[in-house]
Amino acid sequence: MSQKHRKTCEVCKCNREVHDVFHREFVNVRERLGLGDTLGRANKEICLQEGYTWVPAGLTSEQIYDYMSCLPGHKVPRLGTPGEKARERLLMLQLPKQDLALPYTRHVEVQHHTSFKDFITARNDIALDIGIVNPSLDRGQDCSGCGDVIPRGAVGVLAPRIGDADIWHPSCFTCTTCNELLVDLVYCVWEGALYCGRHYAERLKPRCAACDEIIFSGEYTKAMSKDWHSGHFCCWQCDESLTGQRYVLKDDHPYCIKCYEAVFANSCDDCNTVIGIDSKDLSYKEKHWHEKCFLCNKCQVSLVDKQFGSKMDKIFCGPCYDAQFATRCDGCGEIFRAGNKKMEYKARQWHEKCFCCCVCKTPIGTKSFIPRDQEIYCAACYEEKFATRCVKCSKIITSGGVTYKNDPWHRECFTCTNCSASLAGQRFTSRDDKPYCADCFGELFAKRCTACSRPITGIGGTRFISFEDRHWHNDCFICAACQGSLVGKGFITDGADILCPECAKQKLM
Known part of the structure; x- marks a missing residue:
C-alpha cells in the first residue's frame, strides 16, 4: 500500500519496483495502451505455446526464435525466467498506467481533465506506435541505433512513425533517455528519436517526484532538481508540506526541521538535549556537544578551538589533563602534554622528536624501523x-638473494665460473666447489657423444650408453646402416660404427 500520494511502501518507503510487485496475469500491451487488440485470446495462446509472456506479432516459431536470440539473455521474456520479471518491470516503468488513461490518475484536477485527454489523444495520434519486426532483410542496412551494418537476411525492427528508411537491431531498439529495451516494441517519437512512454511524456510535461503523475497544473514546486505537485513536496517522515518551509536533505529525501531533529539530530553529551540544526554540533569519538557545552570536565573552561585530552570518556583542557593523567616520554623523560603526538611501541612511548634511530639519531616519524635488543634502528x-652481505662483492643484499653452500650471494653475483653468465634460477652444477652453467660444464668436463660429439651432461635426467671407451646419448645410439635405435638391444661393432644384428648379417653376406 502506498502512502497518500507516494509511489512507495508505507512500511519501508522503498519504491514498489524494489519489492517485485508486478503484474502476474497475462498482459496485452495493446489493451494496456487502450488501442484494442483484434488478436485477443489467440495472441495469448501463441505466447504461451512458444513459452514467452510476449512475442512479436505475425512471426512463425522459427522467426520468433531468431528475434529472441538477438536480445540480451536476461531481457528475453521467457516464462519463469528473470526475463519475465524484466518485462514486467519495464511495463510498469515505461508505460505507467497513470500516463495512459484518466481513471488511473489520482491527482489530475477536474479543471485539467481536458488537458490530460488532449495530451493522450495527441500522443496516440502523432507519436505512439508499436515497432514491426522484419524477420529477414532483403538487403544490408546500417542500424539507426549503433551504426553497425545489419546484414541481409538478419532480423531488424522498423518504426513506422519514423519511416521505412530507418531500421534497428532488436537489441538497439531502445529509449533515447533510459537506454532500456522498448518493452513489447512500444515507442513514441519525439524530434526523430525513440522514447519510451514515460520519457516521451517527460519531454513535454513535468512529472511529480512523489506521485509519479504528469503535472498539468501551471503551478508546481521545483526542489532538489525535481518537480513536485505543490502539495506533494512533503516531509519524508510526517508528510507535512515543505513548500515555502525550511527543510533538510538526508539520503536524498527532504525532512522538516522537527522530524529531522527528532530522527537524526544528536543529543548533547553534557546537557542531554537535542543539538538542533541551528546549533553547532561538536563531536569527538562518537560523542557530541553543543558549542556552549564543550567544556573542560574539571575547570569548566571552553575547549572550542583549543587542544584537549580525553580520559575515562571525559574531556579536559591541556593543563588539567597534564596535571592528572600525563605520562612521560621514554626518551627525554618529559610529560606528554595535551595534543602532543605520541609514538608507542611495546608498552614504551616517546615524543615524536624523541622516537629516533639509536645510531644516527634521525627521528623515525612514520618511516619504517627495526627493533633489536630494546634499541630502535632506522x-x-x-x-x-x-x-x-654478498660473499662475492661484500655489499648488502636487500632483496632477492641466492644461497649456495650456506653462503649468501646477490642474484647478479652468482655467476658461472667460466663464462660469468647468471645462474640465478638456471640449471647449474659444480666442480671443486665452483658453480658452472650446464653448457660450460659440458664443454669443460663432460664425456662427449661418439656420434654427435656434443657433451653428455646428465643434467635434467639425460641418459647415455657407454661401451669400452666410447659413449653415446640415448638418442644417438643407433645402427649406422638402418638408423634404428639400439638402446636395450644387442649390437655388433664394425670399426667405428655399430650395427644391429640384421644389418651386420646383411653386410657379411
Whole structure:
C-alpha cells in the first residue's frame, strides 16, 4: 500500500519496483495502451505455446526464435525466467498506467481533465506506435541505433512513425533517455528519436517526484532538481508540506526541521538535549556537544578551538589533563602534554622528536624501523650494521638473494665460473666447489657423444650408453646402416660404427 500520494511502501518507503510487485496475469500491451487488440485470446495462446509472456506479432516459431536470440539473455521474456520479471518491470516503468488513461490518475484536477485527454489523444495520434519486426532483410542496412551494418537476411525492427528508411537491431531498439529495451516494441517519437512512454511524456510535461503523475497544473514546486505537485513536496517522515518551509536533505529525501531533529539530530553529551540544526554540533569519538557545552570536565573552561585530552570518556583542557593523567616520554623523560603526538611501541612511548634511530639519531616519524635488543634502528643503520652481505662483492643484499653452500650471494653475483653468465634460477652444477652453467660444464668436463660429439651432461635426467671407451646419448645410439635405435638391444661393432644384428648379417653376406 502506498502512502497518500507516494509511489512507495508505507512500511519501508522503498519504491514498489524494489519489492517485485508486478503484474502476474497475462498482459496485452495493446489493451494496456487502450488501442484494442483484434488478436485477443489467440495472441495469448501463441505466447504461451512458444513459452514467452510476449512475442512479436505475425512471426512463425522459427522467426520468433531468431528475434529472441538477438536480445540480451536476461531481457528475453521467457516464462519463469528473470526475463519475465524484466518485462514486467519495464511495463510498469515505461508505460505507467497513470500516463495512459484518466481513471488511473489520482491527482489530475477536474479543471485539467481536458488537458490530460488532449495530451493522450495527441500522443496516440502523432507519436505512439508499436515497432514491426522484419524477420529477414532483403538487403544490408546500417542500424539507426549503433551504426553497425545489419546484414541481409538478419532480423531488424522498423518504426513506422519514423519511416521505412530507418531500421534497428532488436537489441538497439531502445529509449533515447533510459537506454532500456522498448518493452513489447512500444515507442513514441519525439524530434526523430525513440522514447519510451514515460520519457516521451517527460519531454513535454513535468512529472511529480512523489506521485509519479504528469503535472498539468501551471503551478508546481521545483526542489532538489525535481518537480513536485505543490502539495506533494512533503516531509519524508510526517508528510507535512515543505513548500515555502525550511527543510533538510538526508539520503536524498527532504525532512522538516522537527522530524529531522527528532530522527537524526544528536543529543548533547553534557546537557542531554537535542543539538538542533541551528546549533553547532561538536563531536569527538562518537560523542557530541553543543558549542556552549564543550567544556573542560574539571575547570569548566571552553575547549572550542583549543587542544584537549580525553580520559575515562571525559574531556579536559591541556593543563588539567597534564596535571592528572600525563605520562612521560621514554626518551627525554618529559610529560606528554595535551595534543602532543605520541609514538608507542611495546608498552614504551616517546615524543615524536624523541622516537629516533639509536645510531644516527634521525627521528623515525612514520618511516619504517627495526627493533633489536630494546634499541630502535632506522632501516639504513640496521642494514649497515646487521644486514646480510654478498660473499662475492661484500655489499648488502636487500632483496632477492641466492644461497649456495650456506653462503649468501646477490642474484647478479652468482655467476658461472667460466663464462660469468647468471645462474640465478638456471640449471647449474659444480666442480671443486665452483658453480658452472650446464653448457660450460659440458664443454669443460663432460664425456662427449661418439656420434654427435656434443657433451653428455646428465643434467635434467639425460641418459647415455657407454661401451669400452666410447659413449653415446640415448638418442644417438643407433645402427649406422638402418638408423634404428639400439638402446636395450644387442649390437655388433664394425670399426667405428655399430650395427644391429640384421644389418651386420646383411653386410657379411
